[in-house]
Amino acid sequence: MNWRAVLTSPLGFLIGLSLGALGGGGSILAVPALVYGAGQTPKQATTTSLVLVGVTALIGVVPHWRAGRVRVVPGLVFGLAGVGGSLLGSSWNKAVDPDVLLLAFSVLMLAAAAAMWRRSSRPAAAAAPSVAGGAGHQIGAPDSLTLTEVRVEPAVVAKVALAGTTVGLLTGFFGVGGGFVIVPALVLALGFTMPEAVGTSLLVIAINSAVALSTRLHGGTLDWSVIVPFMVASLLGMRVGSRLAGTKDPTLLQRWFVALLVAVALYTAGRSLVAIV
DSSP: OOHHHHHHTHHHHHHHHHHHHHSSSGGGGHHHIIIIISOOOHHHHHHHHHHHHHHHHHHHHHHHHHTTOOOHHHHHHHHHHTHHHHHHHHHHHHHSOHHHHHHHHHHHHHHHHHHHHHHHHOGGGGGOOOTTTOTTOOTTSTTSSOHHHHHTOHHHHHHHHHHHHHHHHHHHHHOOOOHHHHHHHHHHHHOOOHHHHHHHHHHHHHHHHHHHHHTTOOSSOOOHHHHHHHHHHHHHHHHHHHHHHHHSOTHHHHHHHHHHHHHHHHHHHHHHHHHHO
8 A cells, every 4th residue: 555645645535625616726726736746757747647537527527417416418519529639648657758748737836826816806707697598598407408409509609619628639749638728618608607617617628538538548558556545535526526516615625725726736836947957
């Protein structure tokens, strides 16, 4: 048993908590936690992160689906739009220097923190009217957005394709779910309510993680002594977070999480810059 991984696995609870309550963001903590906590190399950590994020998202989507917060067809379309990006990102991951990867990762964390802060500062955006459905469109209905509606709106299709490809690249290259991109895209491009965007983002994350992971499952790259304790903690966090998503205003949690992201980003940037220099 990897005791170092066991001792740092409570960070997995934060990952699951954020995925369940906010629909993303938590996975971005996985790589620095696995590198500096569990002692993995950056490339091992991005692969392990894909397993943690993918499985946690797949299991976590169930309570959201039961509560009617998952829009399956748009989620599948969004996820499939990111397949090419996931494959490309995975190939880039294999080629980049590990310390450069961590430095780039710190920049990504700061970008995620900025996006989450803006979202927490504009809670009214969750109630924005539907772009895809137009006036009188009932967003709350589980089948209110069909595949046909996505296809007949060229501007929406372009936004979904761009956002999906971006999320796929992030997932493949960094091993993150990209929920901080998915949730705003679903709200702004497809007119989802915030709870629907959170639930649907987990479906998208599961798809992108599976695609990116499929390119790395060779040569015994998975260390289950690290994966299992982090996974258990992450699933516990997901259970708590899913309940919060349906009952609590996530604004305060978002802001605390932003502060944590900034601190981890600065630490990661400092460590990687020292190693590069």
